[in-house]
Every structure is written in C-alpha cells, then in structure tokens.
Amino acid sequence: MSFNEYMHIRNRYRTNPVDFKQLAEKHPALKSFLIEKTNGGVTLDFCDPNAVRALTIATAKEDFNLNLELSLDRLIPRIPQKLNYLHWIEDLIERKIDAIGIDIGCGCSCIHALLAIRLNPQWKMFVSEIDPFNYRMAMKNVEQNGLQDQIHVILMNSSALFDGLIDQTNHYDFLMCNPPFFSDTFECQGITNTRKLNRPSANSINTAANIESIYDQGGEVEFVKRMINESRSYATNVRIFTSQLGKKSSLKQIQKYLQDIRHIDTELCQGNTMRWAIAWTFDETLHFPEQCQSREAFKGLQKTKKKEMNRTPISIQFESKYSFNFIKDYLEKNLFNELNLQWTSLSAYAWTFDAYENLWSHQRQRRRHQNDEQPPSKRLKSNDDQINKLCSIQARLDEHEGICSLYFLFVDGINADSANQIGQYIKNQFPKYCQSCTNTLKLE
Ligand SMILES: C[S@@+](CC[C@H](N)C(=O)[O-])C[C@H]1O[C@@H](n2cnc3c(N)ncnc32)[C@H](O)[C@@H]1O
Numbered sequence: 001m002s003f004n005e006y007m008h009i010r011n012r013y014r015t016n017p018v019d020f021k022q023l024a025e026k027h028p029a030l031k032s033f034l035i036e037k038t039n040g041g042v043t044l045d046f047c048d049p050n051a052v053r054a055l056t057i058a059t060a061k062e063d064f065n066l067n068l069e070l071s072l073d074r075l076i077p078r079i080p081q082k083l084n085y086l087h088w089i090e091d092l093i094e095r096k097i098d099a100i101g102i103d104i105g106c107g108c109s110c111i112h113a114l115l116a117i118r119l120n121p122q123w124k125m126f127v128s129e130i131d132p133f134n135y136r137m138a139m140k141n142v143e144q145n146g147l148q149d150q151i152h153v154i155l156m157n158s159s160a161l162f163d164g165l166i167d168q169t170n171h172y173d174f175l176m177c178n179p180p181f182f183s184d185t186f187e188c189q190g191i192t193n194t195r196k197l198n199r200p201s202a203n204s205i206n207t208a209a210n211i212e213s214i215y216d217q218g219g220e221v222e223f224v225k226r227m228i229n230e231s232r233s234y235a236t237n238v239r240i241f242t243s244q245l246g247k248k249s250s251l252k253q254i255q256k257y258l259q260d261i262r263h264i265d266t267e268l269c270q271g272n273t274m275r276w277a278i279a280w281t282f283d284e285t286l287h288f289p290e291q292c293q294s295r296e297a298f299k300g301l302q303k304t305k306k307k308e309m310n311r312t313p314i315s316i317q318f319e320s321k322y323s324f325n326f327i328k329d330y331l332e333k334n335l336f337n338e339l340n341l342q343w344t345s346l347s348a349y350a351w352t353f354d355a356y357e358n359l360w361s362h363q364r365q366r367r368r369h370q371n372d373e374q375p376p377s378k379r380l381k382s383n384d385d386q387i388n389k390l391c392s393i394q395a396r397l398d399e400h401e402g403i404c405s406l407y408f409l410f411v412d413g414i415n416a417d418s419a420n421q422i423g424q425y426i427k428n429q430f431p432k433y434c435q436s437c438t439n440t441l442k443l444e
Contacts, residue, residue, distance in 0.1 A: 005394055005409050006269035008087040013080040013270075018059055020044060027058035052076050056109075064118040067144045069137060070109055075208040077111040084268040085176065085244055085277055086116055091292050092240050092264075092279055093173045100170075102238065103127040104161060104177035104227070106153065107212065108137035112176055113151045126172075128156045128165045131211045162230045166237055174240045175231075179223040180215040181246040221250045225257055228280065235282035242279040244268065251276040264288040314408040314423040318430070324349075324399045327406065331395070335426065350396040352411075354389055355418065360425040391418035 007014040021042050024030040033051035034042045044051045053070045059079050060066040070076055093099050099120065103112045106127035113125035129135040135155045142151045154165055166172065215223045224243045231241045245251050251265060255278070263280040279288070318327055328349065336343045336353060339360055343353035391413035398405050406426070410419040 004270065005411055006267070007080065008084045008268075010087045010090075011080060011083045011270075012063065013083070018055070018080075020055070023055075023058050023062055026062060027054075030054045030058045049076065052078075060114075064115060066114050066118065067141075068109060068111075068114075069141055069144070071133070071137060073209055074108040074134060074137075075212050077107065077109050078270070078273075079111070079115070081268060081270045081273060081275065082111055082115055083119075084270060085178075085275075086112065086119060088266055088268070088277055088292060089174050089176060089240075089242060090120070091289055092242070094289060096173055098122045098124075099173040100124045101126070102166065102172055102175040104165075104175065105129060105179065105212075106134070106138045107178075108134040108141075110138035110141045110151065110153065112178070114141065114145060114147065117147055117150050123150070125151045126154065126165060127151060128154045128161075130156050130158055131209070134212070161227060162234055166234050168234070168237055170237060172238045174242060175238050177224075177227065177243045179220045179227075179243060179245075180212060181220050182215070219250075220245055220247070221253050224250070224254050224278070228254075228257060228261070231280070232282070239283050239286065240279050240281050242277060245276040245278060248274075248276060251278060254278050262286075262288075264292055266292060314419045316406045316408075316423050316426055318404045318406070320402050322404060324397065324404050327404050328397060330430075331397075331406075335429075339422070339425075346394070349398070350394065352392065352394050354392050354413075355422075356389055358390060358415070358418075358421075360422050389413045390415045393419050393422065 004014060004017065020030070020034060024034055024042075033044050033048065033054050035045060037043055044055060046052060049072045053072060053076050056070060056076055056079060057068050060068045063079070089101070097120070101113075101116060101123060103116075103125060104127075106113060106129050110127060113127045116123055116125055127138065129138055132155065135153060138153050142148055142153060156164060217223075217226075220243075224245065227241065227243060231238065243254075245254065255263065255265065258278070258280050261280045261282065263278060265276060265278040268275040268277055279292070281288075331351070332343075335341075336351075339355065340357060341353040341355050343351050345351055389412070392411045394409045394411055396407045398407065406423075408419040408423050410416050415421075
C-alpha cells in the first residue's frame with residue numbers, strides 16, 4: 001500500500017511522481033538503469049546503489065537545478081521524503097521568508113540545506129558533519145551550486161552536537177536532524193535482513209556507512225535524547241528544535257522524554273516508507289501551527305476521536321464469489337451514482353471521487369421519505385462548493401488469490417470520517433446488489 005497520498009500537501013511529488021522514462025530522456029546517465037515492466041512501463045532496481053544514485057542526481061538537477069555529487073558508500077538521499085520533512089518545518093516556522101536554520105549531520109549530499117535554499121531562496125543554513133569525508137563532499141556540493149554564502153558547513157568532533165556550531169549570540173528559527181538510526185552493527189544488519197526477507201515492499205538499498213547509520217550509545221533514541229539535553233543550554237537561541245525518527249517505537253520514547261517540554265510530532269510518508277518527526281520548543285510565546293500535527297488535509301480535525309482511523313485506509317473484502325469486474329461495474333454503475341459522487345477513473349481499477357452531500361448516512365430515514373414520495377432534495381450549487389466539499393476519496397480495487405478488496409483513503413475535505421462511513425455503507429448495501437444483480441451479471 002503506497003503512502004503517497006499522505007505526503008505533505010506541498011510536496012511536488014504527491015500527485016506527480018517522478019516519471020523515470022521522461023527523466024532518463026533528459027538525463028541519459030539514468031537510462032542504463034531503467035527496467036522495462038511487462039505492462040510497458042519502466043522501473044528501477046532500488047537495491048542497486050548505482051541506480052538510486054543516478055535517480056537522485058537526475059531528480060536534483062531536473063527539479064531543483066542542483067548539481068549533486070554522491071558517494072556509493074554513503075547515504076543516498078531520497079528527495080521526495082526529504083521534502084516532506086522540509087515542508088513540515090516551513091509550516092512550523094509559518095513559512096518565514098528569511099529563516100536561519102541548522103542541520104545536524106548533513107551527510108555527503110548536504111541535501112537538507114540544498115533543498116531548503118531552493119525552496120526558500122532567502123534562508124541561511126548552518127550545517128554540521130562529524131565524518132571528514134562527508135564534510136569535504138558536502139562542501140563541494142555547496143560550492144558547485146554557488147551557495148557558500150548561504151550554507152555554512154562546519155566539521156565537528158564527536159563530543160559535541162551543538163557546542164561550536166550554535167553561536168550563543170545568534171538567533172536561529174529551527175534546527176533539524178536525520179540522526180544515525182541504529183545502535184549497533186547487529187541492529188543495522190538485522191533491519192537490512194528483515195527487510196530483504198520479509199518486506200519486499202521496502203526493497204531499497206541502505207548504502208549508509210557505519211559512521212552515518214550507527215550511534216553506538218543507543219541509536220536514534222539516545223542521539224535525540226542527547227539533542228534534547230543539550231538543547232536546554234540553547235533554549236533562547238533556537239526557536240524550534242526538530243528531529244526525524246526512523247521508528248515509531250523511537251517516537252514513543254522521545255514523546256515520553258519530552259513530557260515536560262512542549263512538543264509536536266507528525267508522520268512523514270512516501271512510497272512504502274514511513275518516518276516520523278518531532279519538534280520541541282522552550283519559547284512560551286510559540287504556538288505550534290495546527291496543521292503541523294498531521295497532514296494539512298486534516299486541518300481542524302485533530303480533535304476527532306477517530307483520528308487514527310481516519311488516516312488509515314479503509315478496506316472491504318468481498319466474498320470470493322464476486323468477481324473483480326462485477327464489483328467494478330457495481331461501483332461505477334450503481335454506487336457512485338446512488339451517492340451522487342463526482343468521480344474520475346485514475347486507472348482501470350482506481351478512482352478518485354468527491355462528495356458534496358452525505359447520502360450514505362441515515363439510509364433508513366431516506367428510504368422512508370422516498371416511500372412517502374417526497375421529492376428528493378436538490379442541492380444548490382454554489383461558489384462555496386470547494387469549501388463545502390465533504391470529502392475527496394481515493395479508492396482502489398485489488399484482487400489477490402481470487403479475493404477482491406476495495407481500499408478507501410480520505411484525501412481531503414471536511415468530513416474525515418467519510419471514507420469509513422462510505423465503506424460501512426457499501427458493506428451494508430452490497431448484498432442487496434448481489435441479489436438483484438445475480439441474474440443479470442455473471443458472477444464467478
Ligand atoms: C543518517 S545520516 C543523515 C545524512 C543526511 N542529513 C541525510 O538525511 O541524508 C546522519 C549523519 O550525521 C552525522 N553525524 C553523526 N554524529 C554527528 C555529530 N555528533 N555531529 C554532526 N554530525 C554527526 C553522520 O556522519 C551522518 O552523516
């Protein structure tokens with residue numbers, strides 16, 4: 001299940017994923033890594049570091065006019081995921097135009113700072129690195145893009161995170177970090193192995209060197225705890241401290257550690273990958289913007305009790321006797337019309353639809369009114385339609401071993417529970433259609 005729908009609303013790849021074929025036409029270095037799919041499309045082998053590197057270099061050039069040099073034995077950043085983190089930070093600082101930021105551990109790519117400046121040409125970034133190789137390559141990446149006036153790369157020694165980097169006479173709007181994830185080589189290998197064997201959907205290569213991915217004092221949790229401890233000494237210098245986290249279990253531990261400090265967190269979603277980010281502040285005048293709690297699509301809905309459920313795709317499994325084509329026909333010919341949904345096909349088995357009135361709740365009352373032969377209420381179209389849109393939903397029909405499942409995902413609108421409600425409606429209505437359709441449609 002792809003998480004792309006949950007990418008940050010301003011992420012340029014959310015509705016417009018990278019087209020490998022087109023990109024390779026313009027950046028021939030990518031061409032030799034394209035793999036033809038049986039359906040005529042192309043893909044890449046994400047386990048091949050050469051392919052991943054070529055993709056990142058081509059994307060950086062094509063979409064951000066960045067000249068990147070990347071090493072095959074260092075972390076190769078994935079740009080769409082980096083954008084999620086950066087857009088969230090932009091929201092946290094209320095899209096300040098001339099912000100000053102810090103990135104702890106910039107890697108050889110220096111990707112956070114380079115993208116940050118491309119998105120916000122008036123920002124300034126101070127970035128640190130502990131690995132001399134990464135430091136030198138990051139400097140090169142900054143220089144070959146002519147950004148040395150805006151990005152300052154500082155080589156640190158391992159005993160310091162902030163000392164020597166943060167100037168106590170200065171003020172910074174935010175601090176960001178993608179910390180070393182693992183606590184030891186064993187954990188690093190374990191995760192790589194688990195992914196390879198059991199989680200084919202996450203089949204991308206981890207090229208990070210040990211110095212980049214391992215913090216032997218306790219992995220990302222202890223690294224971020226150390227950041228939190230040290231942040232107290234810089235409470236008045238940095239307005240918002242943030243860190244990305246690779247595991248949900250780490251998020252829980254950090255939330256607990258921050259219980260006396262004001263904080264906020266979010267999930268960062270892209271492809272099959274989920275990451276988390278946490279922010280904390282000592283500034284009592286600061287109010288975390290509401291949309292930073294989760295995706296902007298859910299703005300104003302945070303207090304909904306079913307928050308977690310709303311974010312999760314709803315799935316309906318059909319009995320094996322209902323064929324794929326039968327269900328597809330049922331949706332397109334009956335359900336979408338019956339619920340007055342404005343829909344478009346995304347493919348032969350995926351749709352997006354918008355609803356402006358709720359015709360799926362209180363069906364019994366509605367039927368009673370129909371029996372009384374009352375005229376159906378007419379909805380007045382107005383300019384407020386966009387504002388009054390109840391929901392935009394994406395739906396996808398999948399077949400696996402003869403069983404069809406329908407997935408619903410709430411994307412946008414004011415009724416975040418609508419995907420769940422429509423799912424429930426279908427569950428209740430479907431037998432009705434099966435009976436009435438059995439004779440007219442051939443069921444497998
Ligand atoms: C997971 S990598 C992130 C690299 C890059 N920011 C990215 O997201 O692709 C973590 C980086 O932090 C660096 N690092 C580890 N400890 C550090 C410290 N005390 N100060 C600065 N950088 C450090 C590592 O060398 C590594 O490059």
